[in-house]
Amino acid sequence: ENSQQYQWVRSYPYNKGTQVWVSGQLKTEGVDYLLDGTSGETRIKLLQGNGSVTVVYAYFYPALQVKMEVRDYLRSSESVQHTSGINQFCGACHTDYNTDTGDIDTSTGSSDKLTGQYTEAYRHQVGFKVDEFKAFLPLTNMVYEKRSNGDVMTCLTCHYAHGVSKEFWKRTLLDTTNQKVYGYWSEVGENGLKEIAGSSALKRAPNMGTCETCHRKGPGAEGYNANTGQNVSVIATTYESQTGATAVGSSSCQSCHPKYYTGWKKTAHFDNSVGCENCHGNGSLHVKAPNSRNITNPATKTVGGKVDTCGTAACHGNGATKRTEIYDFGGVSESIIYYGEAMSQVQEFKESKHYSKAGVYCSTCHNPHGMIADKNGIEKQLKYLPNALCGSCHDTGAAFDWATFMPKVGRDDGSDQALHSFTAFETEMPGLR
Incomplete structure (x- = not known):
């Protein structure tokens, strides 16, 4: 009765650390003893069958008692900006859920470090910077901690401190x-x-x-x-398919896909009025209820489907499946000039071994959403600079023989562009310069 009194923390995950030993033997709660915390401190009530009790040892987590003195309440014109300590304060009890520990993996998304010591329940990271979505947070009463090195997410970004009714x-x-x-x-x-x-x-x-x-x-x-x-x-027909969707324009994609949108505006696609919906299909339903089922993602198509996405009549092909007499070709600006023959750029690529044997497709090399610049500032719509791009598959070193493998060929718009069948020896194409 005269010993120091404690309220035991007995909820998850601390109940696993609660032990009561009687006369040197570990006892079982509900069988050998009961715990009563209703009076403000936890009391042990031993049940019959414990024999002659000589000494009792208890192992537990003592509850923290926090006393707060509110000297003044916020006025309607005032607000609170957290600057430090929120995650550590919450983590004093919610141990598993405080990932703001200085370990970079727990604040950048490493899934193997997001399960706790006491439970495998999912934990959302805290302690990481909120720069990418900070603009949205005030709209939903979500807050962040303003630290000297940037604004970071805390437990109170998403949770109410005192629960909800x-x-x-x-x-x-x-x-x-x-x-x-x-x-x-x-x-x-x-x-x-x-x-x-x-x-x-x-x-x-x-x-x-x-x-x-x-x-x-x-x-x-x-x-x-x-x-x-x-x-x-949102009704099922809105989010389960793209059927019935109408065009909304590329600007509607910007808010959710800002990096793709900004990169696309630097490409030849933007210059030639080829927008997001030319490749991804009409987006009205996707804007209303964004998910993968009501938008076309060329990346999920077969190799042939990916190439055909680029090979529509208005883009890199006119639908031709073989060499066609040039006067019947229709004047597609990126067709190859042959001696009396022509072929769409996509069909030209389909006759290569890169396509037929290796399963390479247009966006294996080309970036539909952006450009890359060389040391001279010359930009190309590629995923990597040319030598590095080819060297990722071919052991060619720095001196890649462009004249042999991708020679310049005449186009009917007067330009010289690299041959996309990659070698005259593969397809025996005439008209090479």
């Missing part, structure tokens, strides 16, 4: 019978709700809005949506 949580769930948000309609009681994640004190309304603030709607949310029945007020 049951009524608030229910308003974020879906009435699965009537497809309405529970709390605003009352046709179905709590048994009609479907939720797999619990509240977690997330700043979310509607459901999962917190995650979508940074991750946006997309493939990362598909599994959650499928398992919970949540569709964020």
